[in-house]
Amino acid sequence: MWLTGVLAAAAVLTAPKWLPARVVALRGKVFEKVNGDRAITFPNADVGPDRFEEVYGHPAANGRSRGAGLSDLFWYWLSPGPEVHQEHLEAGPRYDDVARTTRALLSGPGDVLSEAAARCTNRVLDEVVTGPVTLVRLRDLMMPVWAEYFHELVFDEPCPRAARDLIVGHADDVVRSLKCVSLRHPARRARLTRYLARRVAAGDVRRPLPASLSPTEQVHYLQGTFFNTAVVQMSEAMAHLLLALAQHPHVAARLARDERYFAHVLDETMRMYPLFGIAHRITTADIELDGRTTLPAGSVLCFSYPDYHATGSPRPDVFDPDRWEHPDSRAAHHIPFGVAANRPCPAWRLSPLALRAATREVLRRVTPHSTVTHTRSLPSGGPCLLVRAGESPRGLGALGAFLRVRDRWEDVWRSVVQLVLGTVMVLHAHRLRLAGRYFDTHDTEGRPVRREPPSTQEITE
Template sequence: MVTRKTALASLAGALTLSAPLWLPRSVVALRMKVFAAVNGDDALTFPNETVGPDSFQRIYGHPAAGGRSKGAALSDLFWYWLSPGADVHQEHLEAGERYDQVARTTREILAGPSAELYDAATRCTARVLAEAARGRVTLVRLRDVMMPVWAEFFYTLVFEEPCPPEARRLITDNARDVVDALKCTRPRHMRRRARLTRYLRQRVAAGDVPHELPALLSERDRVYYLQGTFFNTAVVQMSEAMAHLLLVLAQHRDIRERLTAAPDDDRLLANVMDETFRLYPLFGVAHRITTGDIEPGDGTTIPAGSVLCFSYPDYHATGHTDPGAFDPDRWNTLSPKDAHHIPFGVAANRPCPAWRLSPLLMRAATREVLRRYTLESGVSHTRSIPHRAPCLLIARDRPLSPRAALAARAALRLRDAFEDAGRGTLQLGFGTWMVLDARRKRQAAAYFETHDTQGRPRTAPDVPDGTESRCPYAAARRP
């Protein structure tokens, strides 16, 4: 006879064993409800039932859809994640001469002969891979492998000298802390970010940056401009992009073999990259604040001061046959400029400043990886990629048998499923805490109460960035 205690124990065991099947999905749904409740529902998200995908880029590129931070509750959250120096982060600067100077400086630093930039990316990738994988088979997380690659690369662009190990470590630690906080897998650790700030402050004060930095920025702001633009956003976005691209190749053997057989086929690699960006856009939602009225064309008016949220995944899923399938060959007859495809934003509303450079660098890094390794992975693949893309790097001269490769993929899939259950719970806790903490600090709102849109003080001195809070969940993941 089964006792009540035995039945409860069996039920608890069944729930525990089946957690990977139901817990992650339930936690994601709960997180969305929590964030929506905390942030409110005043924002307009596009595309929607009224404004469809055909009007998406027109509204996104409208001159009045150019406000960046002032007036949006979401800005407090993004400034919280991007601290320190979110007030001079290029993405969040309001239009004006200060932004123009910053954007011009960024373009100048990113410029250079394509062949030299390609070779530099190849060398950085080769050095990091030599450190990361030395045996026949190495289990890595692709995002973690790529971060030091781009830390080195962007250091060389900014300082025009080889990147020393200590600087690479500081840049990588800073970038990892930012992106882990953004994905709510860990709370932010401001002391970790401050170590890079101190290093950059010393270098800027010593005149070690061989570029003319924006004259309208103070020395403090120049430090935060470099940290936010190059050693935060550039490193994070390139690492995320490469993690998605390499994970796709690890999971689609036919595409990987085609690229390996034709390593110089730029068209095929471009198609794979476009399809990767379509399915896994780096940006989830871009928020803008209207500086004037906008008429969508349906008889309604979007008033000035509205918060517009442009959903890249929703837009990329429209206008394509079988949008959920990974099919690089669709781009043989489809032009990215004519499709619902904006991996780097829209030209009329501040596209990514590295929109020309990024594909070049990704081609260099991908070819260097494929020259050395075969990739295998059976883990889940989502846009947010919170698991950092676990993958096996297998030496090309000592490949696994088909049976061994299949077993390795299955083992990674099972491991990832159980990790995902625990990770989702932590994300819920960390995410809820950080959203509440960001609302309490009100960094963006407080800044604009004391500064105009060009960073000039009104009646009070500069508002400092938020400091690290005592998060009740932090002990679970703090190293």
């Protein structure tokens, strides 16, 4: 009996070391089983990293949503309006119309885009950093920054606090459900939809919206592209960047002296912690790679950014910005913004400018310190201590130790929560079948289609 008690106690005490990884593996199996796609993940034994970009950029690897069970899951997480989210629109005139609008809203002189990022960052830091040491979660710190930033880009005016709260509430709900640490809250998302509907109806958007979309679709397009994906991805990018600097103070010190070093730091951050784990595409025709390998039409191709990035550099698990001093672009295996042949991220120009400006302002005002686990998915949001410039607080080591222990135990319960809530949401998305039902009644341009009723013979067979 006492042995059982000892073993149970040992299992509990060592749980932070073994339980999260086991739960992550189990969650992956649940997702794979419920999704039901005959998916092919790259790179693999037949298509290695040397051909990864060839397949990714193939003209037939251009399906976005129709025909993949994975689409039902992503549409579920990205609601409302996933059918007009730029990332999930099928190729065609409607996508071209939407993409033109996105590029127009993201455009502007580099100095203007950078200055806006610095201004928004400083406003938020003024609110948050009120003492010598401030404990934050980096994603939560940065989300109001990018909420204000993209509000200015879309409406060409400062973001009211009430609007910022709506945007942050919506974006936070999306990212927390994506990471399976919380269920969706459609009512919270709908509050932002109503605000944007009023602004669109009043003609407040600084560029004409896609004429191919209905007024409701225009609202959903803005909400999904700018106040969901843009805010979430930029907040995630900044969380990874600042957490990496917090855990590599020599890199932060060099960056503070030489801002030109930023490009290497950003490249290394995006190499180790790409914002996308898996990007999926559906083949619209057969892809013949060689005499032995053909990817049939309708295949779901899953491109693993972390696996691909890990194959292009020696010591891939080591954070080393210096590796980008003299990179071999052909061997680097680095696609932080996707590939040019298959819809690269529309913010590929804006993002580095804005991230550089925001990072400069953060490092000018605080020094980040953190001892937590840094993973690509970062479900913790990146707990971090911000030490105000010029301060030398006592007890920083003790605070770091507290952060480390708290993070390890949070990871235990969080992994269990992710398994339970992730399974619930995957099953719910599978039952709702949002993408599948949409394409049952619409073509790829969003036009309703009439389905002929089955013949008597078909019914009886």
